[in-house]
Amino acid sequence: MAPLAxxxxxxxxxxxxxxxxxxxxxxxxxxxGLIVLTLGIWQLVALGEHPExxxxxxxxxxxxxxALRSGELLPHVGASLxxxxxxxxxxxxxxxILGLLAGVARSLDxxxxxxxxxxxxxxxxxxLPIVMLWIGIGDASKIVIIALACFYPCFINAYYGARSxxxxxxxxxxxxxxxxxxxxxxxxxxxxxPLVFAGLRVSLALSFILLFSAEMINARSGLGFLIRQSESSxxxxxxxxxxxxxxxxxxxxxxxLLLARRRVLAWQEVRS
Amino acid sequence: xxxxxxxxxxxxxxxxWELAARSGMWSPIILPSLARIGPEFWFLxxxxxxxxxxxxxxxxxxxxxxxAAVVGVALGVLMGRSAVAAAFLSPIFSGTYxxxxxxxxxxxxxxFGIGSLAKVVLVFLECLYPIVVTTHAGSRAVNRVLLWSAxxxxxxRGRILARVVVPAAAPFIFAGFRMALPxxxxxxxxxxxxxxxxxxxxxxxxxLASFRTDRMLAAVVAISLLGLMLDRLVVILRDRLVxxxxxxxxxxx
Numbered sequence: 001m002a003p004l005a006x007x008x009x010x011x012x013x014x015x016x017x018x019x020x021x022x023x024x025x026x027x028x029x030x031x032x033g034l035i036v037l038t039l040g041i042w043q044l045v046a047l048g049e050h051p052e053x054x055x056x057x058x059x060x061x062x063x064x065x066x067a068l069r070s071g072e073l074l075p076h077v078g079a080s081l082x083x084x085x086x087x088x089x090x091x092x093x094x095x096x097i098l099g100l101l102a103g104v105a106r107s108l109d110x111x112x113x114x115x116x117x118x119x120x121x122x123x124x125x126x127x128l129p130i131v132m133l134w135i136g137i138g139d140a141s142k143i144v145i146i147a148l149a150c151f152y153p154c155f156i157n158a159y160y161g162a163r164s165x166x167x168x169x170x171x172x173x174x175x176x177x178x179x180x181x182x183x184x185x186x187x188x189x190x191x192x193x194p195l196v197f198a199g200l201r202v203s204l205a206l207s208f209i210l211l212f213s214a215e216m217i218n219a220r221s222g223l224g225f226l227i228r229q230s231e232s233s234x235x236x237x238x239x240x241x242x243x244x245x246x247x248x249x250x251x252x253x254x255x256x257l258l259l260a261r262r263r264v265l266a267w268q269e270v271r272s
Numbered sequence: 273x274x275x276x277x278x279x280x281x282x283x284x285x286x287x288x289w290e291l292a293a294r295s296g297m298w299s300p301i302i303l304p305s306l307a308r309i310g311p312e313f314w315f316l317x318x319x320x321x322x323x324x325x326x327x328x329x330x331x332x333x334x335x336x337x338x339x340a341a342v343v344g345v346a347l348g349v350l351m352g353r354s355a356v357a358a359a360f361l362s363p364i365f366s367g368t369y370x371x372x373x374x375x376x377x378x379x380x381x382x383x384f385g386i387g388s389l390a391k392v393v394l395v396f397l398e399c400l401y402p403i404v405v406t407t408h409a410g411s412r413a414v415n416r417v418l419l420w421s422a423x424x425x426x427x428x429r430g431r432i433l434a435r436v437v438v439p440a441a442a443p444f445i446f447a448g449f450r451m452a453l454p455x456x457x458x459x460x461x462x463x464x465x466x467x468x469x470x471x472x473x474x475x476x477x478x479x480l481a482s483f484r485t486d487r488m489l490a491a492v493v494a495i496s497l498l499g500l501m502l503d504r505l506v507v508i509l510r511d512r513l514v515x516x517x518x519x520x521x522x523x524x525x
Contacts, residue, residue: 031363053382114277121503122496123458125465126473129480129488133302208372209398213462216377217477223375228466231378239378246375254370 053236063237064244072226072238077245079221080211083139087146088207094147095154095203096196102155103162104188116155124149128214142214149210150203157199161192197261204257208250223249304486312490326494328471332388333460333502336395337453344400344452345438345445348407352414353437365404373397377463391463398459399452406451410444411437443517446510453506457499472498 039057046056055063067073102109127148131141165188173183215224223242230238286306292298293305300308316322350357373394380390414437422436438445464473472495479488 030359031367034360034364035367051382053379110277114281118278118281118500119496121454121457121499123454123461123499125458125462126476126492126495128465129476130492133480133485205370205372209374209458209462212372212374213466216466227375227378231381243375243379247371250370250372 052234055236055240059237060240060244064241067238067241073241073245076221076223076226076242077249079219080215080223080249083142083215083222084146084207084211087143087211088150088204090143091147091150091207092154092200092203095151096158096199099155099158099199100162100184100189100192100196103159103165103192104184113159116152120152120156124152125210125213128217132218137218142211142219145214146207146210149206153202153206154196154199157195157202158192161195161199162188164195165191193265197257197265201254201257204253205250208246208253212246301483301485304489308486309489309493312484312487313493316487316490316494322475325470325472325475326498328388329460329464329473329495330498332391332464332471333395333456336392336459337399337456339392339396340399340403340452340456341449343396344403344448345407347400348404348445348448349411349433349437349441351404351408352411352441353433358408362408365401369401369405374459374462377466381467386467391460391468394463395456395459398455402451402455403445403448406444406448407441410441413444414440442514446506446514450503450506450510453502454499457495457502461495 043056043058046054046059064073098108098112102112124145128141128145131144131148135141135144169187169191170183173187178186211222212224212227215222216228219225223246226242227239227246230236230242289303290306293300293303316326347357347361351361352358376397377390377394380393384390384393418436418440419432422432427435460471461473461476464471465477468474472491475491476488476495479485479491
């Protein structure tokens, strides 16, 4: 690694070429190496003298298996997913559809866009207490607040995706006698899709943030609740287990979305 | 979007709210009238005690954001312009990007205490990602002719970074700032709602728990205005500093 490092530092003109070859070949290896190294150091630290709330990776893995067997974990995973998935689906579907339509229809654009762009920088979590007040403390209020947060990135990205449709393609298809609905389905939607997926990815991440914070604030089930409860009852094993479960859930759903994007956007060169 | 249309929107929304509140269909706890929220908001915006709450939230959000901005821009530029840094850092960032960092908050509370530090660290961590990602993209997209001519004219590597790469990536960097700032506010409010004894998020939960929904809504309005103002501030700063280029996305508009 060292000679390569100096070569990269030394030559100004070849930065980009070098950059590309190195990151393609070795990124995965180095990434895994770093993860293993971190876990190793963590494990070593955990072997020595340490406070009660620090657990080593091996210990956490054991606790994870134990929690899976004892059934302490899975019901909460289910409860969390039952809140986040409907919220994400609802909010992002409405966001994408309205965003695409506002991108092509001027009347809808003038009606909706000022409202959306004005309220976009407002942290949506502040509406959780209001929503709780209006529709109760149960799952519905959490689903509504997750849907609300997911709506915005989807709307904004779909809106810009639809607006950045190449005009020439629209002209060409109109010229060849396509109807407006056909132009929308065959030209606008496909050319907006890369940005739509970008919006969906942001919304997915947001849905998890809101899910866990809503569950930490008030809930009787779910991973956020489990983290809080095990923390306050000094069950550090369960706390780490649920944090690992949260991380795994976030990671898995993101990978699923990326997989879907690769399938749907197979015709497009996808760049991260 | 004209200023007039935004104003009309706000006025229409307020009128609708007041009509609903006065219709008598809902209890004033569920839907307090503006006549009660207004004075609460005025109290919030003028009394020293409540301005201190605003300051707590603002301080946590902005210090975490500022740290993330400094570290994020440095890491992003490094990753964009150095093969070695990219090979080491980009797997870490792309691997941990989809993990909801908010779940780490209880650990941070144990590590850094229940005060501001745990919150600032979480804000830092959540803001770091969008800033690093956009800065990385921006510093990779620098026109290589500019780099060549700077190197040709004898600029040192540090000088090229400071005078060519960072300005060229500035539109991207500000797009990242504009993504990160609302996240900073979200995280501050969330962590104050979960565990705190001060700040606006705490004020919201405390007012709700004591059935002072008028005060809660005043705090919600204050948080919303704060979010809007910070976003405007970034836009104004961006327009002053990066006047030569616009990207095509909301974050750059």
